[in-house]
Amino acid sequence: MNDNYLPITLPSRCIPYEGIDPDSVKIRSYTGADEVFLSEINILNQTSKFLFILERVMQGIDPKILTSGDKLYIMLWEYINSYSETVFEKDICSGCMQEVSFTVDLRKMDVVKLPKDLVLPVEVTMEDADPVFLKLLTIDDELHVQDYAATHPDSHLYKLARLMVDPKLDLLERKAWLASCPAKVLAQIRGKFGELYHGPSFSANVTCPGCGREDVIEVPFRFEFLFPTGETLADTFGKGI
Numbered sequence: 552m553n554d555n556y557l558p559i560t561l562p563s564r565c566i567p568y569e570g571i572d573p574d575s576v577k578i579r580s581y582t583g584a585d586e587v588f589l590s591e592i593n594i595l596n597q598t599s600k601f602l603f604i605l606e607r608v609m610q611g612i613d614p615k616i617l618t619s620g621d622k623l624y625i626m627l628w629e630y631i632n633s634y635s636e637t638v639f640e641k642d643i644c645s646g647c648m649q650e651v652s653f654t655v656d657l658r659k660m661d662v663v664k665l666p667k668d669l670v671l672p673v674e675v676t677m678e679d680a681d682p683v684f685l686k687l688l689t690i691d692d693e694l695h696v697q698d699y700a701a702t703h704p705d706s707h708l709y710k711l712a713r714l715m716v717d718p719k720l721d722l723l724e725r726k727a728w729l730a731s732c733p734a735k736v737l738a739q740i741r742g743k744f745g746e747l748y749h750g751p752s753f754s755a756n757v758t759c760p761g762c763g764r765e766d767v768i769e770v771p772f773r774f775e776f777l778f779p780t781g782e783t784l785a786d787t788f789g790k791g792i
Contacts, residue, residue: 555579556610559628561621562664562749567671567687568616575611578625581633589778598693601626601777605690615691620750622690623772624662627751630776631657638770639786640755646764652786653757655770661752672716675743680736684716685744705730711740 556577565573581589585604592600605614605625617625630638639652672684692713700706705726712725720728729737753770775783 557632559625561617562624562662563618563621563687564665564667566665566669567618567689568612571612577610578628579608581608581629586778592774592777594774597774597777598690598697602690602694615689615694617690618687618749619689619693620663620687620748623750626772626776627657627660630779634779635787637787638776638783640757640768640770642768644759644762644764645766646759647762649761651759651761653755653759653766653768655755655757655768657755660755660770663749663752665747665749673743673747675740677736677739680732683740685714685740685747686716687747688714688744711737714740714744 556579558574559576559578560573561576565571565576581604585607588600588604588607601622602614605617605622608629609625636656636658638655638657640655641650641652643649644651672686675683675685677683688710692710695713696706696710699709703709708726708729709722711729712722715725715729717725751772753772754767755770756765757768758765773783775781779787
């Protein structure tokens with residue numbers, strides 16, 4: 552078993568985690584035993600399966616309270632430290648206009664961090680309604696939204712209701728309030744939540760292997776960052792594995 556736990560600096564700076572010492576949060580790279588569970592991840596179970604894996608590889612924090620941004624960063628950290636520091640991304644070079652395979656060094660990908668002076672919950676000033684206060688989405692929230700969506704058509708409102716902090720209204724009352732609001736109010740809430748993004752930028756500086764032009768390309772998240780398979784596996788570790 553790999554017991555070499557290392558400190559990890561999360562994009563949230565641990566601001567959302569009351570009572571958690573950032574220096575106490577540690578993580579280890581994957582082992583073959585972890586791959587048993589990684590290999591079972593799919594689009595339907597990825598949140599619950601990855602939570603189980605986080606419980607195996609992290610110390611100093613309950614993974615359920617991790618924000619979605621920190622979760623994405625941890626996925627990237629694990630890929631770098633467990634598998635490879637690079638991935639290969641196909642895109643069109645803006646210089647020679649050819650489709651090429653760029654080598655992306657994941658260690659150099661920018662990471663968006665929460666502001667050091669951020670105070671939670673965050674106030675959203677409304678033009679046509681009272682202010683709304685928001686928290687950050689957590690893995691626990693993602694699990695509840697996923698379960699709710701399985702049997703309800705209004706999971707979009709349910710997710711926004713979970714983001715809202717209002718001691719006067721319970722979860723269902725918050726959802727009902729959102730349903731009665733003009734769409735513009737919901738857009739303001741979604742816009743403020745988007746401003747709170749933290750985690751990997753998923754863009755990278757690359758050099759065209761053909762013409763040598765430096766460029767910036769998007770590196771969209773994909774499940775191969777959890778468990779390398781298919782083309783990602785072949786490109787990185789050699790065909791035939």
